[in-house]
Amino acid sequence: MGRPPVLRPAGERGVLVELLGNASVRKLVVVARERLAGLEDVVAGHETVLLTWEEGRRPPHDLAARLGQILGSASTVAETATVEVPVTYDGPDVHAVAEVCAMSPEEVVRRHQAATYEVGFIGFAPGFAYLLGGDPALRPPRLASPRQQVPAGSLAIAGEYSAVYPADSPGGWNLIGRAHIQAFDLSREPQALLQTGARVRLVEST
Amino acid sequence: MNTLESVGRLVGGDLLATILDAGARTTFQDLGRPGHSHLGVSPSGAADRASFKLGNRLVGNAEDAPALETTLRGPTLRFARAATVVLTGARVDATLDGRPVAMNSPVAVRPGEVLAVGTASSGLRSYLAVRGGLLADRTLGSVSHDELAGIGTPVLAAGDRLRLDDLALAAPAVDVAPVRTLAKAPTLRVVIGPRDDWFAPDAVTALLTEPFAVTASVNRIGARLRGPTILHREDAELRSEGVVAGSLQVPASGDPILLLADHPTTGGYPVIAVVIDDDLAIAAQLRPGERVRFAEVSRPPGPPDTARLP
Numbered sequence: 463m464g465r466p467p468v469l470r471p472a473g474e475r476g477v478l479v480e481l482l483g484n485a486s487v488r489k490l491v492v493v494a495r496e497r498l499a500g501l502e503d504v505v506a507g508h509e510t511v512l513l514t515w516e517e518g519r520r521p522p523h524d525l526a527a528r529l530g531q532i533l534g535s536a537s538t539v540a541e542t543a544t545v546e547v548p549v550t551y552d553g554p555d556v557h558a559v560a561e562v563c564a565m566s567p568e569e570v571v572r573r574h575q576a577a578t579y580e581v582g583f584i585g586f587a588p589g590f591a592y593l594l595g596g597d598p599a600l601r602p603p604r605l606a607s608p609r610q611q612v613p614a615g616s617l618a619i620a621g622e623y624s625a626v627y628p629a630d631s632p633g634g635w636n637l638i639g640r641a642h643i644q645a646f647d648l649s650r651e652p653q654a655l656l657q658t659g660a661r662v663r664l665v666e667s668t
Numbered sequence: 669m670n671t672l673e674s675v676g677r678l679v680g681g682d683l684l685a686t687i688l689d690a691g692a693r694t695t696f697q698d699l700g701r702p703g704h705s706h707l708g709v710s711p712s713g714a715a716d717r718a719s720f721k722l723g724n725r726l727v728g729n730a731e732d733a734p735a736l737e738t739t740l741r742g743p744t745l746r747f748a749r750a751a752t753v754v755l756t757g758a759r760v761d762a763t764l765d766g767r768p769v770a771m772n773s774p775v776a777v778r779p780g781e782v783l784a785v786g787t788a789s790s791g792l793r794s795y796l797a798v799r800g801g802l803l804a805d806r807t808l809g810s811v812s813h814d815e816l817a818g819i820g821t822p823v824l825a826a827g828d829r830l831r832l833d834d835l836a837l838a839a840p841a842v843d844v845a846p847v848r849t850l851a852k853a854p855t856l857r858v859v860i861g862p863r864d865d866w867f868a869p870d871a872v873t874a875l876l877t878e879p880f881a882v883t884a885s886v887n888r889i890g891a892r893l894r895g896p897t898i899l900h901r902e903d904a905e906l907r908s909e910g911v912v913a914g915s916l917q918v919p920a921s922g923d924p925i926l927l928l929a930d931h932p933t934t935g936g937y938p939v940i941a942v943v944i945d946d947d948l949a950i951a952a953q954l955r956p957g958e959r960v961r962f963a964e965v966s967r968p969p970g971p972p973d974t975a976r977l978p
Contacts, residue, residue: 470862473942474965476912478862491706503705505910507934512910516702517945585908585934588708588817592908628708629818646707648807648819654707 467529475502476514477521479529484582484594486533487511488659497532498522506583506658508592542660544578547626548667549617551575553637559602559619571666573597574638579624579662584654589628589646591656596624608634617641617664626656642667681803681831683748687824691743691785694824695813695888696804697795699732704808705910705933712814715888715929715952716793719757722845723797726754726774733801733835734811736824738794740955742785743824751777751832752799758791758953759847773844774799790850791953792886801835815888815930853879853958856947857965858916863938866906867918868899875916875940875962880924884956888930891954897922898940911935914943914951916962928952 468480481487490511494504500519505512515521522528551571560567579593596619604620609632612618616627618635627633628645641664645655656662697720700713714720714737721731736743742760754774755762762769765781777783788794804811804821813820864872880895898918911917915927917937926943927935928951943951944965954960 471859471942472862472910472939473859473912473914474944476942478909502702503711503910505705505933507909508907510907510909512705512912514705514912583908583934584706584708585910586708586932588819590708652707653808658706 466526467533469526469529472512472514475517475520476512477525479511479513481509481511481533484509484580487583489533490529491658493532498525498528505585507585508582542657544661544663545656546663546665547656548642549575549639549664550642550667551617551639553617553639555602555605555636556638559600559636559638562602563600565599570600570638573600574619574624575664575666577664579664581656581658581660581662582623583658584656587628587631587646589654589656590625591645591654591658591660591662593624593656593662594622596622598622602636604634605636608632609637612637613640615640615642615645628654681833684751684798684802684830684832685745685747685783687743687745687826687828687830688782689744690824690826690828691738692741693739694743695737695739695815696734696802696811696821696824697737697813698734698811700812700929701808701810708933709808709817709819710814710929710931710933711913712812712817712820712888712930713810714795714812716757716795716949718949719793719848720795720797722772723754723756723795724801726756726772726845727752727797727799728837728839729797729799729801730835730837733797733833734804735795735797735802738785738788738796740792741787742794742796744782744784745830746782747777747779749779749832753777753783754797755785755794756797756845757794758788758850760786760788760794762786770844771847788955792955793952798830798832799836801833803831803833812929816932817930850950850953853961854950854954855961855963856943856951858914858941858943858962859965860941861939862942863906864940866901866938867940868901871898871940874898875924876964879959879961882954882956882958882960883923886954886956888928890925890927890931891951893924893926893960895924898924900938906936906938908934908936911939912942914945914948915939916941916943926951926954 582594612633617639620635702711874896880893885892
């Protein structure tokens with residue numbers, strides 16, 4: 463690998479690790495708990511991983527070297543299975559997205575559905591997966607004014623991310639359809655259907 | 669007693685008390701559900717962990733036994749059985765059948781007596797711990813109500829019934845603990861970063877020298893502050909990254925938000941500094957209108973594994 467990771471303190475027992483590329487994020491997320499003792503949480507972000515240690519613990523003094531070993535090792539993370547998500551493109555913002563991206567509504571749907579996505583990280587709300595890998599021509603900005611209520615299951619797009627809202631919540635993303643999945647279910651294991659690193663294909667269903 | 673009408677949240681356990689008035693916002697809390705941030709679920713748990721744990725110690729419970737956390741105005745409840753209870757955290761003028769109840773001092777309650785927790789005279793959150801602990805359903809290992817994620821035991825409502833768990837240890841070792849005095853304009857110690865380089869050159873100095881006012885926007889997710897404007901260095905958007913409790917995240921407006929127990933697991937605003945764990949208990953007691961200052965933490969050389977990060 464190239465540049466070593468940049469370590470930034472996040473309080474007394476957290477370190478924000480800046481990485482190059484999402485493959486490193488995936489690698490660190492998968493092996494961090496095996497290789498570093500006493501971790502409380504491992505939180506992926508966009509080309510970052512936040513590592514926090516349990517209350518009373520501190521990050522090890524040789525963390526930079528250990529991260530270098532972890533990330534430099536030849537071992538590759540096993541490919542995750544591809545999750546197929548049935549979707550219907552009938553969201554209220556399809557036309558607005560088409561306009562801002564200078565293409566027809568049909569082209570918005572075609573391009574959005576054609577991409578293979580990867581879960582970059584989970585954040586914002588339980589089970590809210592940030593999908594990376596969307597068509598570069600399809601990057602509408604967030605809404606100027608967020609909606610008070612976005613229905614659970616809404617398929618949404620903002621900038622380079624796509625997502626499925628796991629629950630009813632406020633939201634500022636463009637709604638382009640509905641995904642027919644339960645993205646987060648506390649009675650299920652794993653609770654989040656779309657896990658960090660998973661590949662996702664959107665399959666149109668009517 | 670009819671368990672079917674007991675708001676569906678409880679299974680078994682002796683009826684302890686009925687809620688006559690739930691207070692402004694009273695929640696079940698324990699030490700939360702750490703280790704689930706990768707699902708987008710934050711650790712949550714008691715906002716003032718020091719006061720919460722003290723309450724459990726004073727009644728001889730395991731430190732993480734479920735208790736009630738109040739917000740400014742506490743609940744009123746009628747006990748159905750004898751119990752040992754204690755109030756910790758923000759100072760309240762509580763009464764038990766009209767008799768005053770001291771803070772940090774366990775009190776024996778008889779069946780039929782009414783405990784009125786009252787309103788905090790300083791601080792924001794008090795804890796009502798009961799010997800044995802409260803019985804409530806656990807979500808991802810915790811009863812804690814998470815205001816952001818909307819999971820955990822629902823917010824307390826009038827008519828709810830509390831049930832007793834069996835989480836008492838040996839008899840309590842201390843009868844009373846000194847009451848912490850909350851400073852008028854407390855200083856919270858911070859570790860600078862992780863994104864201090866995202867800000868204008870004088871931003872960190874402003875953070876560490878000027879007082880901030882606590883606005884009316886205070887909940888378990890965070891407290892919005894107002895003071896010297898903390899400006900970003902340039903007009904760029906940070907990509908979402910993991911954040912911890914105690915983070916001072918700063919939107920483009922320049923008014924920092926101090927993240928508390930129910931913070932989102934990731935955020936898109938740069939964090940200029942993070943309040944240390946030891947001072948989060950004080951941060952959780954800040955009420956609207958109060959002032960707060962920040963100071964860079966100075967620690968004696970730490971244990972051998974303490975990091976000096978680049």
